Amino acid sequence: MSKLTIAIAGATGAVGQQMLQCLEERKIDCELRLFASYRSAGKAFSFQGKEIVVEELKEESFENIDIVLGATENDITKKWMPWAQKHHAVVIDNSSAYRLDPNVPLVIPEINPEDIQKHQGIIANPNCATIIALVALNQLHQEFHIHRMIVSTYQAVSGAGVKGVKDLENQVKDPSIPSTAFPYPIAFNLIPQIGDFDENGISKEEWKLQNESRKIWHDPNLLVNCTCVRVPILRSHSESITIECDQPVNIDKARELLESAEGVKLVDDPQNQQYPMPLDTSDQDLVFVGRLRKDPSDPTGHSMILFCCGDQIRKGAATNAVQILQALIQNQN
Amino acid sequence: MSKLTIAIAGATGAVGQQMLQCLEERKIDCELRLFASYRSAGKAFSFQGKEIVVEELKEESFENIDIVLGATENDITKKWMPWAQKHHAVVIDNSSAYRLDPNVPLVIPEINPEDIQKHQGIIANPNCATIIALVALNQLHQEFHIHRMIVSTYQAVSGAGVKGVKDLENQVKDPSIPSTAFPYPIAFNLIPQIGDFDENGISKEEWKLQNESRKIWHDPNLLVNCTCVRVPILRSHSESITIECDQPVNIDKARELLESAEGVKLVDDPQNQQYPMPLDTSDQDLVFVGRLRKDPSDPTGHSMILFCCGDQIRKGAATNAVQILQALIQNQN
Structure with missing residues (x-):
């Protein structure tokens, strides 16, 4: 050949x-x-x-x-x-x-x-935010079967390309320099818009996370609540995620699953200030997952919260x- | 007198x-x-x-x-x-x-x-994040009765005092300057920790938002899921919030309530790129609320999503x- x-x-x-x-x-x-x-x-x-x-x-x-x-x-x-x-x-x-x-x-x-x-x-x-979320969640989905995910993202400017990086690098030196990749200044600011909005006020990026997750997991009924936000970070997207599952969740089991999950690095020792951060995942292929805990707002014990970061240009x-x-x-x- | x-x-x-x-x-x-x-x-x-x-x-x-x-x-x-x-x-x-x-x-x-x-x-x-969330939500609570809130915060460095501001200002010029107010660099980074963690992995700031909200609203049963994150923004905290209510929610009614809510400015016209941003609320007494939409992950129609920003040194x-x-x-x- x-x-x-x-x-x-x-x-x-x-x-x-x-x-x-x-x-x-x-x-x-x-x-x-x-x-x-x-x-x-x-x-x-x-x-x-x-x-x-x-x-x-x-x-x-x-x-x-x-x-x-x-x-x-x-x-x-x-x-x-x-x-x-x-x-x-x-x-x-x-x-x-x-x-x-x-x-x-x-x-x-x-x-x-x-x-x-x-x-x-x-x-x-x-989509990059979808890849990072689903790599973080997949083993938990296999074990506990996620039926609803509630996601707030913290997305780096490089998701908007080289222009986005230039905007942030310029504006931290001189905040009066206008953005070329964003509708507003991004230095020392955040913008709760990534992509255009539909008639229900949902942005393109938010729809991608819903519809692409459904397709990848072959679950057209997956429920997704998502807010996508651009933050003044150069590289690596972060996501705060709550999952609601068909099965009761167990945090020790979740940690065990994530320890050996392909594409994942478990960074979850908050007492020793170990948790995922975008500076640590930049230029890395792995998605870092941490801040694992039971959701105190779900008394049935079927929900958990986590935080993940991943380099959206690499793994994303x-x-x-x-x-x-x-x-x-x-x-x- | x-x-x-x-x-x-x-x-x-x-x-x-x-x-x-x-x-x-x-x-x-x-x-x-x-x-x-x-x-x-x-x-x-x-x-x-x-x-x-x-x-x-x-x-x-x-x-x-x-x-x-x-x-x-x-x-x-x-x-x-x-x-x-x-x-x-x-x-x-x-x-x-x-x-x-x-x-x-x-x-x-x-x-x-x-x-x-x-x-x-x-x-x-x-607590500042609690004030900003509850001012944004109070009229909705009166109308729809919130029983669960799911919050992810984007909190400015000035929440950690003058030292936090100095850290960010120094590090955007020279990222090698160590933080004095945070455990890690904050420029071009975020830190999913505000305050110490308890044995369940919940941070002080997250507990405050739960317990103070319950006390202010006189509702000891209020369910709160919260992830607090420090972001490289000088001033004004932002929060991505989902509320689940006893009553079915109506977005038009919610907008009407927020239009006249004390302490609130409704900034909610995403098609025209109008939404709350921390640069706009800095040095303002009002909490800006926007990105109002039904929660597509709650088919019962009892949930909605919003985004709010407020100056945590002023109103917070x-x-x-x-x-x-x-x-x-x-x-x-």
């Missing part, structure tokens, strides 16, 4: 760059092609000791490409997806354009790797996509 | 300074005395056109004082409280030392002003204390 040819579409953005790094770290044996807009064409990046020059993404770019890692925004992705399909390239797509399409598996490899095999050319990478995007890629390669062998 | 003599104990701290400003703004007709530790004695502050020199707080300081506004930490407050009582000075105390004492009314003037009259020399000012501390003072003066007249 000849070497796989892998492409990154949107190679120069924050997620595309992280995908490149993840492919390198995980020693993925492949020919790599990097695509971006004409503005970025000609830039070069090192990969496995070779220099790879970014090419402009065009209709014929995907000829002889086996797998595409998509790291472009929805509108751009929708434009090039037919080009990839024409050349039978399998796409692992980080945009939200195809996530809820019934023909597109939506995959977190720690949770539903079996869905990868049902793909018809596209596999979708979930690039790492998850490359894990899907690895599973895909393994399935093909 | 001769002019009232009012004292601020702890006059040089963040809350004491804000009390001074609130007394000035509200044109409280009084003789004012300022007390602090020996280190601050001799500093002078302007009040109603006069210069007032800070005196060292001593056992005989409260002679001829009618009302004391207490703005010192618990241990200091416990030390001087008997001195105030010896001289029959009425104390409005911002520390948490006496808040749950059954002989001490715990008062938010918009909610339970009638409790002021039951005082036996001490009236307690509630100094303003509330001075409002109690005003009610006390009015009752005496």
Whole structure:
């Protein structure tokens, strides 16, 4: 079998760059092609000791490409997806354009790797806040069966791309510099809006967390209450989560499950000031989980509270996509 | 009747300074005395056109004082409280030392002003996050009767005093400068701990929100689930809150109630990007409330979600204390 040819579409953005790094770290044996807009064409990046020059993404770019890692925004992705399909390239797509399409598996490899095999050319990478929450919760869901989750997020500015990072870095020095990625200043502030609002006042990000969680867990009845908030943090999303379960919860059992849960690091010793924090999870592939406790507002004992943090550019995007890629390669062998 | 003599104990701290400003703004007709530790004695502050020199707080300081506004930490407050009582000075105390004492009314003037009259020399000012949440929720509680609240907070560094502010201001310039008010860096980070943890992993701040809410609303059965988080914001606490009610909730009715709720400003037009943000509430006495919506995770229609922000040094501390003072003066007249 000849070497796989892998492409990154949107190679120069924050997620595309992280995908490149993840492919390198995980020693993925492949020919790599990097695509971006004409503005970025000609830039070069090192990969496995070779220099790879970014090419402009065009209709014929995907000829002889086996797998595409998509790291472009929805509108751009929708434009090039037919080009990839024409050349039978399998796409692992980080945009939200195809996530809820019934023909597109939506995959977190720690949770539903079996869905990868049902793909018809596209596999979708979930929303970052959804990945972080579900990796934290999955073992608890298997044990106690979560039927309702109540989530408040604390989301880093890098979730809005390089512009968001620049805004925060500029504004902490000079708060009068206007935001380019946000509707308001973000330094020393927070913004309870991520994405547009629907007619019921629910933001896009909040809907993603509901609908993508239902799809990944194959539970259309999962109840999700979510408030998504942008905070002045550079990297790593945090989430305060209450889960209500069909089974009574047991905190010792929950800790035991999380100790050995794939993709999770249990950081839960509050007496010794050990709990998840975004500075600690930045540039890490693991989701940190802690502050585990029974929910004192549920006298039936079926609810618990936890706090989790994860790097939304790594596990929330690039790492998850490359894990899907690895599973895909393994399935093909 | 001769002019009232009012004292601020702890006059040089963040809350004491804000009390001074609130007394000035509200044109409280009084003789004012300022007390602090020996280190601050001799500093002078302007009040109603006069210069007032800070005196060292001593056992005989409260002679001829009618009302004391207490703005010192618990241990200091416990030390001087008997001195105030010896001289029959009425104390409005911002520390948490006496808040749950059954002989001490715990008062938010918009909610339970009638409790002021039951005082036996001490009236307690509630915890800042509790005041902000309950001012936001009180009219909804009266209408729909809240039996459970699920709260995640986003609390500003000034809640930890002047040191907390300095930490953030220093660390955004140089992240290697260690924190003095927090166990970890706070710039570009968050810390899911405010106060010590009990054996169930619940922090002091989280317990305050539960127990003080129960006392203020005179509802010992109120169910409270709370996660308190310190965020890199200078001023104003924010809270993401879900309430579950005995009555079915109606969002239009909720908006109508909040439009005319005392101490509240409704900022709730997400389509036009109008929602509460801490930069907007800083140095304001009103609690901003918005992002009102039905809780999609409660199919019974008894729950709703909202987001609120309030200046924790003003309404969360100094303003509330001075409002109690005003009610006390009015009752005496």
